[in-house]
Amino acid sequence: MKNTDIAGIFEQMANFLEIKGENPFKIRAYRRAAQVVEHLPREIAVMLASGEDLKALPGIGQAIAAKMEELVRTGHLAAWETLKNSLPEGLSDLLEIPGIGPKTAYRLATELGISSVDELEQAIQQGKVASLFRLGDRTAENLLHQIQSLRRKDQRIPLGQALPVVEEVLSRLRLLTGAKNLLAAGSLRRFRETVGDIDLMGTAENPEAVIRSFVALPLVREVLVQGPTKASVILADGLQADLRMVEHEAFGSLLQYFTGSRQHNIALRTRMQKKGLKLSEYGITDVDTDKLEKFTTEEAFYGRLGMQYIPPEIREDRGEIDLAAKNALPELVQRSDIRGDLHVHTNWSDGAAPLESMAQAAKAAGYSYLAITDHSGGLGVAGGLNEERLLKQQQAIRRLNKELEGIRLLSGIEVNILADGRLDLSDEILSRLDVVVASVHSALNQNEAKMTRRILKALENPHVDILAHPTGRLIGKREPVAVDLEAVFQGAAAHRKVLEINCMPDRLDLQDISIYRARELGLLLAISTDAHRPEHFDLIRFGIGMARRGWCQPSSILNSRPVEEVLAHLKGGDAVR
DNA sequence: GCCGTTTTCGGCCCGACTGTTTTCAGTCG
Numbered sequence: 001m002k003n004t005d006i007a008g009i010f011e012q013m014a015n016f017l018e019i020k021g022e023n024p025f026k027i028r029a030y031r032r033a034a035q036v037v038e039h040l041p042r043e044i045a046v047m048l049a050s051g052e053d054l055k056a057l058p059g060i061g062q063a064i065a066a067k068m069e070e071l072v073r074t075g076h077l078a079a080w081e082t083l084k085n086s087l088p089e090g091l092s093d094l095l096e097i098p099g100i101g102p103k104t105a106y107r108l109a110t111e112l113g114i115s116s117v118d119e120l121e122q123a124i125q126q127g128k129v130a131s132l133f134r135l136g137d138r139t140a141e142n143l144l145h146q147i148q149s150l151r152r153k154d155q156r157i158p159l160g161q162a163l164p165v166v167e168e169v170l171s172r173l174r175l176l177t178g179a180k181n182l183l184a185a186g187s188l189r190r191f192r193e194t195v196g197d198i199d200l201m202g203t204a205e206n207p208e209a210v211i212r213s214f215v216a217l218p219l220v221r222e223v224l225v226q227g228p229t230k231a232s233v234i235l236a237d238g239l240q241a242d243l244r245m246v247e248h249e250a251f252g253s254l255l256q257y258f259t260g261s262r263q264h265n266i267a268l269r270t271r272m273q274k275k276g277l278k279l280s281e282y283g284i285t286d287v288d289t290d291k292l293e294k295f296t297t298e299e300a301f302y303g304r305l306g307m308q309y310i311p312p313e314i315r316e317d318r319g320e321i322d323l324a325a326k327n328a329l330p331e332l333v334q335r336s337d338i339r340g341d342l343h344v345h346t347n348w349s350d351g352a353a354p355l356e357s358m359a360q361a362a363k364a365a366g367y368s369y370l371a372i373t374d375h376s377g378g379l380g381v382a383g384g385l386n387e388e389r390l391l392k393q394q395q396a397i398r399r400l401n402k403e404l405e406g407i408r409l410l411s412g413i414e415v416n417i418l419a420d421g422r423l424d425l426s427d428e429i430l431s432r433l434d435v436v437v438a439s440v441h442s443a444l445n446q447n448e449a450k451m452t453r454r455i456l457k458a459l460e461n462p463h464v465d466i467l468a469h470p471t472g473r474l475i476g477k478r479e480p481v482a483v484d485l486e487a488v489f490q491g492a493a494a495h496r497k498v499l500e501i502n503c504m505p506d507r508l509d510l511q512d513i514s515i516y517r518a519r520e521l522g523l524l525l526a527i528s529t530d531a532h533r534p535e536h537f538d539l540i541r542f543g544i545g546m547a548r549r550g551w552c553q554p555s556s557i558l559n560s561r562p563v564e565e566v567l568a569h570l571k572g573g574d575a576v577r
Numbered sequence: 578g579c580c581g582t583t584t585t586c587g588g589c590c591c592g593a594c595t596g597t598t599t600t601c602a603g604t605c606g
Contacts, residue, residue, distance in 0.1 A: 023578080025579080025589050029589095030578075059579070059580095060579085061578060063579090064578070064579085098604085098605080099595095099604070099605090100604085101603060101604050103602080104603075133597095134603090138597090142596090186606095199606090225594095257591090257606095258606085262606075265590075268590090269590040272590095273590070274581095278591080279590080280591055281591085
């Protein structure tokens with residue numbers, strides 16, 4: 001039983017209890033537990049096996065800890081099954097529709113006998129829904145609209161797809177209106193790997209004019225709501241975007257509020273409530289005097305709460321609030337810390353540009369070194385390098401290094417890990433390289449035991465330095481390979497290997513919670529773009545976002561170090577060159 | 578159901594919008 005399964009069951013528990021009209025705080029407890037479990041950096045099953053006390057987790061007490069143990073041990077949860085059986089079927093599906101909450105779902109199921117979205121659609125068309133007490137034509141029509149748009153859009157979209165769209169919207173609005181402080185909040189600002197909808201906000205002399213320009217953008221397909229200070233639209237690619245304009249004086253608290261996460265904000269408010277402060281998007285109210293204080297910046301907002309500024313990427317209620325109050329937050333890695341890239345391709349394999357172009361682009365990105373790691377021969381499709389061409393490339397790199405100024409090329413390879421864990425280049429040739437990046441590209445459907453053994457064997461090779469895109473996932477397209485990451489991390493620690501944070505927006509691999517775990521184990525990570533063309537160096541921001549979400553400081557990031565230290569690290573450990 | 582430099586019992590985040598009524602329940606973020 002995986003954490004995501006356990007989280008799903010707790011979420012359903014919350015829904016069922018809500019339908020039953022149970023104590024709202026009990027419901028919230030289950031919902032919080034679901035959140036906590038879903039974002040845990042380690043599997044509950046592993047924690048239990050090593051005898052850890054689940055009650056130490058935030059929001060997990062006696063009762064829920066026992067339920068998690070039951071789920072892991074038996075694969076079942078009696079309380080959940082009893083609850084599920086006591087309710088009409090199909091309620092969970094109805095709850096997925098925006099506008100339908102527990103009360104409405106229950107009434108639709110009991111009063112109309114509806115047990116699926118299709119049946120609901122029929123009932124609406126037959127006018128049955130509008131005839132229910134306290135529902136009407138408008139409500140029924142809205143629900144129909146929601147069902148249709150639910151079928152059209154595929155939920156959350158990858159960050160890498162959303163970010164360029166958002167940037168285009170924002171730059172156009174700035175040009176058109178001269179609005180100030182325009183930016184995106186929400187999960188996008190927190191650099192979550194997928195984005196549900198987009199929250200934009202800003203301040204302006206004339207907010208209504210900005211709203212008018214917003215809904216008139218060519219990118220906008222449909223306007224859902226339009227008022228004087230707020231509008232919601234559907235963009236051409238199906239993404240929903242909300243724009244809110246506020247007075248400049250309250251921008252800090254508004255930004256804080258809409259950046260979230262929800263869990264972070266709830267934890268923050270609960271904590272401040274005990275100190276007699278009420279937090280909202282408009283500012284901070286002293287409950288005794290009923291006086292509202294406004295804040296133009298988030299720094300001032302957190303400052304008033306007696307806290308350090310908390311970077312958006314770690315606002316997830318995972319201990320950041322306590323640390324901020326103690327002035328003890330980690331200094332997260334940032335763009336300016338990055339000194340080089342340890343995984344890029346050129347037109348020697350499947351890249352688009354020659355060595356020199358990539359070198360110049362890396363220099364322009366502010367780097368002082370760049371590892372050239374084209375594919376090895378085993379990957380026929382990528383035009384990989386055999387030993388002969390690899391040695392030729394190494395000579396070309398040496399020649400180029402004599403000409404280049406301000407950037408040093410390292411000679412490397414992205415070597416393929418074969419199905420049995422061997423590499424498709426000899427140890428002899430690997431020993432001549434500065435950097436060996438190893439990765440899995442074939443036989444991706446092996447079972448967990450086999451895949452784990454395969455990767456561990458590769459990590460035992462003394463020439464391997466970095467494990468690239470460790471799970472092989474492609475967001476929304478390909479599931480991660482079945483692998484025991486905890487075992488891989490232990491193996492990497494034993495052999496002093498480095499794990500990659502791949503910046504390609506459809507990979508983002510390792511993902512945030514795995515980065516968190518790897519860092520916790522003291523492993524070193526490399527933030528690598530896997531660039532296949534010069535423009536790809538810009539993708540570094542995605543990897544930095546993930547690293548920050550994993551609470552990484554520069555000390556955890558290999559390529560924040562100068563080239564001599566990088567080489568010294570790679571040649572140390574159990575490497576033998 | 579969780580939690581505790583005020584508490585092991587009595588609290589538990591905050592506000593807006595919508596559609597339906599005629600004062601507010603339900604839902605959402």
